[in-house]
Amino acid sequence: MCGPTPCHNPVNCIIPPHMLRVMALRGDTSVQKMAKSMLKQNESVREERAEHTSGGMVPNAGRQGAFVTSALAFMDTRTHTCDRQIYDGDNKASLPGTPVRTEGQDPTGDPEVDRAYDGAGVVFDLCSHEFNRNSLDGNGMPLKATVHHRSKYNNAFWNGEQMAYGDGDGEIFQTFTELSVIGHEMFHGVVQFSGGLIYQGQSGALNESIADVFGTMTVQRHLDQDVYGADWLVGKGILGPNINGVALRSMKAPGTAYSDSLLGQDPQPFHMDVYVDTTSDNGGVHINSGIPNHAFYLYCMYVGGKSWEKPGQIWYRALQQINNPMATFGDWAAETLDAAIEIHGTGSWEYLMLRRAWRLVGIAV
Amino acid sequence: MLIEIVSSGGFGGVTTPPKKLHMDTAATSEEKRQAYCDAFDPDALSNLSLDGGNPNAADLALYTISVTDDQGQEHVFQIQEDAIPDELLDLIDGM
Numbered sequence: 001m002c003g004p005t006p007c008h009n010p011v012n013c014i015i016p017p018h019m020l021r022v023m024a025l026r027g028d029t030s031v032q033k034m035a036k037s038m039l040k041q042n043e044s045v046r047e048e049r050a051e052h053t054s055g056g057m058v059p060n061a062g063r064q065g066a067f068v069t070s071a072l073a074f075m076d077t078r079t080h081t082c083d084r085q086i087y088d089g090d091n092k093a094s095l096p097g098t099p100v101r102t103e104g105q106d107p108t109g110d111p112e113v114d115r116a117y118d119g120a121g122v123v124f125d126l127c128s129h130e131f132n133r134n135s136l137d138g139n140g141m142p143l144k145a146t147v148h149h150r151s152k153y154n155n156a157f158w159n160g161e162q163m164a165y166g167d168g169d170g171e172i173f174q175t176f177t178e179l180s181v182i183g184h185e186m187f188h189g190v191v192q193f194s195g196g197l198i199y200q201g202q203s204g205a206l207n208e209s210i211a212d213v214f215g216t217m218t219v220q221r222h223l224d225q226d227v228y229g230a231d232w233l234v235g236k237g238i239l240g241p242n243i244n245g246v247a248l249r250s251m252k253a254p255g256t257a258y259s260d261s262l263l264g265q266d267p268q269p270f271h272m273d274v275y276v277d278t279t280s281d282n283g284g285v286h287i288n289s290g291i292p293n294h295a296f297y298l299y300c301m302y303v304g305g306k307s308w309e310k311p312g313q314i315w316y317r318a319l320q321q322i323n324n325p326m327a328t329f330g331d332w333a334a335e336t337l338d339a340a341i342e343i344h345g346t347g348s349w350e351y352l353m354l355r356r357a358w359r360l361v362g363i364a365v
Numbered sequence: 366m367l368i369e370i371v372s373s374g375g376f377g378g379v380t381t382p383p384k385k386l387h388m389d390t391a392a393t394s395e396e397k398r399q400a401y402c403d404a405f406d407p408d409a410l411s412n413l414s415l416d417g418g419n420p421n422a423a424d425l426a427l428y429t430i431s432v433t434d435d436q437g438q439e440h441v442f443q444i445q446e447d448a449i450p451d452e453l454l455d456l457i458d459g460m
Contacts, residue, residue: 024420036417093454151458154384155375159447160421173377181376188423199423207423235376248377286378 022325025196080134082124083142086117089149089164096162097146112147112177116165119182120145122222126183126214127190130221130308131316136189143186147177156181158188171240172262180234183218184211194319202328204285209292213315216251217307227300227307233257251297254290270294272329272362292329295361302353310350314339333358333365366390366398367433368405370457372446376424386460404453405432407440418445428457 023035087097088110100113107114120143127133135141144162153166156176163185165176188211191197197207212234220230234257235248245258245266254268268290269275275291278284300311317339324331337354344350358365370386390398410430418425425446432440446454 021420024417032420036420039417091458093451093458095451150454153458154377155424155426157376157424157446158422159425160419176376184376185424191423192421196421199420211423281374281378284378286374286376 021198022196025198025325077128077132080124080128081140082121082128082135083140084117084120084124085142085144086113086120087144087146088113089146091148091151091167093150095146095149095159095164096144097149110147112165112167112175115175115177115179116145116147116163116182119177119179119218120163120186122179123183123186123218126218126221126308130312133190136186137193141189141193145182156185158185158192160192163189168238168240172243173238174240175238178235178238179222180212180215180219180236181238182215184215184234187211187214190214191319195323196325197327198325199282199285201283201285202288203326204282205288206292206327206329206332208285208289209296210315210319212249212251212289212293213296214312217312220306221308225306227304227311230307232297249286249290249293251290251293254294268293270361291361291363292332295333295357295363298360299354299357302357303350310344313343314350314354317343329363330365333363337365366402366405366435367431368401369431370460371429372426372457373429374424375426386457388460400456404456405430407432407434407442410440410442410444413444413448413450414442416445416448418447422447 021035021039024032024039027035082103084101084103085096085099086101087095088100089095089097100110101108101117107117124135124143127135135143146162146164147167149164149166152169154169154173156163156165163182165181165185166173168174168176188207191207191210197203197210199207215234216230216232219225220227223230232252233247233250236246238248239245239258243258243263244260245263247257249266249268250257254270255266257266257268259265267276267287269288270290271294272291276284276287278287281287296307296311296315300307303310306312314336318332318335321339322332322335327335337351337358340348340351340354355365366389368386368388368390371383373383388401390401393401410432422445428444428446428449430442430444432442434440449457
């Protein structure tokens with residue numbers, strides 16, 4: 001099992017890497033530390049193994065049980081309480097920074113602070129009213145966000161506990177407190193508290209795609225747009241004034257959001273035939289997310305109405321039930337079809353159209 | 366000591382052009398030189414590179430830090446953003 005060299009850590013040999021990754025994702029602090037340490041120790045072994053396997057991914061043959069968060073225990077949305085906590089990072093790296101606006105307080109006049117506050121409320125409302133979910137963890141977790149994070153910082157992120165938004169350098173990016181970005185970052189939290197998807201390869205691209213799907217859904221619901229009236233853009237308006245582009249990503253037409261001398265061409269594919277194999281960007285998590293993004297868009301075009309209605313309910317249910325942090329695109333597509341069957345029935349029009357949408361992006365399920 | 370830093374990734378993925386920084390500590394004041402040499406000590410960076418960061422985090426940047434010491438030996442480390450101490454990130458932002 002351990003090869004010709006003596007094994008000094010029997011646990012290290014017994015626990016396969018994919019289990020260690022799940023433990024690193026889902027365990028408490030001590031378990032995470034142990035799992036990460038083992039993964040590091042095993043790095044050379046894993047690299048060797050990776051040459052002989054399909055990138056550490058395991059096939060999910062059918063349903064393996066549901067990961068149901070405590071969100072489902074809260075049946076009455078009146079019990080849901082929004083608790084927003086916005087901090088000013090003062091252009092430093094320390095998190096969370098200085099508290100500047102908490103739940104119920106008046107606007108501060110700082111557009112970044114107030115957009116982060118308002119946007120968090122819009123996302124909370126989507127979770128509560130459409131998915132009966134009490135905050136990101138389903139248990140009323142405070143919505144903590146830091147604006148003005150670091151200096152001329154061209155990024156926004158979810159760090160496992162809170163959101164952080166940079167101001168941008170004014171050239172490439174000019175803000176990150178745009179509603180689809182806020183929704184995107186907050187739904188990384190929802191993914192985390194729904195069992196998680198490992199941030200590498202296809203499972204990482206699914207993590208990104210789900211964040212994009214619910215990020216754009218947040219905007220559409222806020223504007224009360226139907227699927228035909230929406231622009232399906234992620235990060236609209238965040239690019240610098242001289243950048244030739246409309247947004248960071250397009251779910252309607254992946255690969256067309258921008259084309260610029262500084263940024264190059266939007267690299268997102270829309271079909272498995274042009275799936276990008278790369279080691280950068282955690283295995284292309286922000287690139288190949290274009291494929292499941294486009295499947296969601298196509299499905300919305302088939303069923304019409306509002307994205308948070310039939311399509312959103314299917315995607316959300318699939319997220320609660322998948323229980324596979326290393327899910328491939330095929331695993332995810334199958335889970336959405338199972339969710340469609342549960343909601344609309346076997347052989348239903350909603351099921352058939354969803355299957356067609358997945359096939360149109362090259363995922364035959 | 367020569368220090369080169371390339372940050373990549375984040376919310377924009379490959380969209381965001383890598384940010385490249387270059388610093389020759391010999392060209393700085395004695396005070397700054399000591400601060401940089403302490404902050405970018407290869408042993409310390411090596412320890413940081415062993416911390417994979419929070420596996421539940423998303424959209425964080427990846428830093429590739431190259432340090433060429435006074436003996437001419439190059440040390441290269443890849444470190445996830447949340448594994449880098451706040452003080453070092455502030456120092457990088459100020460470079």
